[in-house]
Amino acid sequence: MLMSALEQFVSKLERRRRLPDADRDAILLLEGVQRDYTAGETIVVEGASTTHCCFVASGFISREKRLPSGDRQILAFHILGDAVDLQSLLFTTSDHRIYANSPTSTFWVSHTDILTLSEARPIVAKALWLDCLVDAAIFREWTANVGQRNALERISHLLLEMEARFSALGLATAGTFTLPLTQAAMAEALGLSLVHLNKTLQVLRKRGWIATNGRSVALLDKPELIRLSGFDVGYLHLDGEKIKWPIGLQTSTATAAAVSLLSLEH
Amino acid sequence: MLMSALEQFVSKLERRRRLPDADRDAILLLEGVQRDYTAGETIVVEGASTTHCCFVASGFISREKRLPSGDRQILAFHILGDAVDLQSLLFTTSDHRIYANSPTSTFWVSHTDILTLSEARPIVAKALWLDCLVDAAIFREWTANVGQRNALERISHLLLEMEARFSALGLATAGTFTLPLTQAAMAEALGLSLVHLNKTLQVLRKRGWIATNGRSVALLDKPELIRLSGFDVGYLHLDGEKIKWPIGLQTSTATAAAVSLLSLEH
DNA sequence: CGGGTGCTTGATCTCTATCAACTGGTGTGG
């Protein structure tokens, strides 16, 4: 239970693809600094220069963009085992704000060390790259969610995503988990107004599909929520099912394969 | 003008960060197959297994997700010099459909070859990784666009993005460029209905901020469009301004730096 | 006990979707 942030992170990576011992150990040996935050605390300011990457040991973190109008859009949530903002590993500044929605414990590793390690160990590089690609897949799904679904569907979709992610960590049982979010934050993640979100949540409750108790959420009728929202866990890449990750590569007959692919396709 | 797809791609990378000759050449020497598409043709079907990555030599490509309801969300546009769906380099299947909005010429390189090259050349790996991160930054901006902005702002924002991207390639002059999109496609990228998009475009035209002629778009009052939509080119990372990309890494006093950062922060 | 935060409610407004029809251009086939 009391795994370190890096141990949690490695577990996540290894749920997708087992790592050679040497690579796993190399990640675990990364040096860094622990740092805790209280609920509501800002972790990284928008525009701040990024020199370190933070790994979550516990808590709940969100990343948001603020528009000139003052409106905000929450772009992602991060929980234990996540690398927050590996996305800015190769950028000098962060293009969005990161903050703690609940008391949060993190571990900070310097970008330089991560890059050095990646350079020395292609497998580590690939695992991190993959993690970025998964994050991007989630971004895409969120874009579709906000762009195409109505309030009822959007909320269901988000709840299903969070349940799946908590569940993969053993932090959800029978569709029940703790979601340390105010309704205001949820509204900002979904592109809805607070009032409308509140009323739509009530619809979900009245239909008996979900129940809430404080910060605890129970998905009472997952099949129905899934049907309604069109949720499909695949994009979260919680396991290795859709991961292509050859470790020992041999110079293959790649071009020949390309030709056959292209001609067969149509 | 008649640069190959890989040459265009390398130019894009080098606008961000100059590459050592050996690495540049290694990319340019990637083998592959050329393939052309007509307007409206599907390039990759959703769910198809991904074995090759396509580089755009000319034309206009979009990537879209289809929801069970039948609605679609366009997730990204790609033009000359782009690597379409480097995002699925480490996945076995594509989670979205890719298709040509205009006659398009592409060059296909096998994932295996790309991964082999990345393994051999950390700098190439980093350049490709960076390209994925930039794509992800654009996804984030789109999420915010669709989630928080109204129709007028959304359209303006998209047009500004496309103008900036074309402009970086020398394909836009004085705010005028060719956008090979039907209004239906634009609506699907912005999460708007076709009818509403059409009417809102008319507002933009009546206010004298844009003009259209066939597929040609002219941004007549960029300052006003920027003010309205809160557009900020930064997220496109067209140049190297915000790119952090040390090539020669030395084991630094990273942890010490972390400590000072963390204590200074608050 | 006062004030803050988070949740809830009702009334109203408006933006955007939906439905339906019409135009103009393009292309194809008889």
Next chain:
DNA sequence: CCACACCAGTTGATAGAGATCAAGCACCCG
């Protein structure tokens, strides 16, 4: 060469989802 079909764009009318405004309630904490 015309008839027809098709597609992209446009228009008007109507409906509905969701935003906004305003207020009240419950809980927690200093």
